[in-house]
Amino acid sequence: MDPVEEAKKRQHSILRQVQGELLKNLGKAPTLAPYTPTPQGILDKVLEFAHVGQGDVVYDIGCGDGRLLCSAAEKFGTKGLGWDIEPAAIEDARKLIASKAGVLGHLVEVRCEDITKPEIVAGVDWQAVTVVVMYLSIQGNLTMRPIVLKNVKKGTRVVTVQFGMGDWQPKEKCIVPYEGHHKDSAGIPLFYYEVDDEAQNYRDTDERELREWTMKVSAS
Ligand SMILES: C[S@@+](CC[C@H](N)C(=O)[O-])C[C@H]1O[C@@H](n2cnc3c(N)ncnc32)[C@H](O)[C@@H]1O
Secondary structure, three states: OOHHHHHHHHHHHHHHHHHHHHHHOOOOOOOOOOOOOOOHHHHHHHHHHOOOOOOOEEEEEOOOOOHHHHHHHHHHOOEEEEEEOOHHHHHHHHHHHHHOHHHHOOOEEEEEOOOOOHHHHHOOOOOOOOEEEEOOOHHHHHHHHHHHHHHOOOOOEEEEEOOOEOOEOOOEEEEEEOOOOOOOOOEEEEEEEEOOOHHHHHOOOOHHHHHHHHHHHHHO
16 A cells, blocks of 8 residues: 555544544543643744734643743743643643743743633633643544633634634644654644634534534544
């Protein structure tokens, strides 16, 4: 078989397995995505694509080792807050923050919490954020979509990595070339959204929509 076709088949089979697991746990699992750290080159593009600059407050939903928040704080002096459900990821993030304490001061904070839990959502200062970044799964994005749209202020920018927000169309989309990604794809897609009045039409994600989009991505 053509090696590209073979790689494509393998990639789809892995994706189907992952999506199958996510689907089994739909509505129950707190896990929005497995831990896959974003390479630095992609992070820089994410910050650029989100127009992150001085004065921004960045939230990273599923922050992993906190590299995006630290990068933004180092480059632009932005405040950052991240959540991750994985204690090991948060431990790494705290180490990274501590190793850069001289530069970052108290700009970056991470919390080991499940950001889908209503009591956690209720404790977040959503009015402070200006840029939300999410590198999750399609299911993860659709789970977070109503939480983000119901809470952030108008004008907040949202960038998602790899997967989009279902039928909420991005204002911009780009593909960051990345060789280490799948052999048969040009790179990693980034999606840029702005929370405006029109976005409020996508506040509610129901289970049917979650299933539809999850299946659509698995089949693509
Ligand atoms: C694909 S990784 C992205 C990591 C990081 N943002 C980066 O770009 O390097 C997704 C992260 O989301 C975290 N996560 C999954 N479900 C979560 C939840 N319910 N609450 C908080 N974090 C979650 C995972 O543990 C994982 O670290």
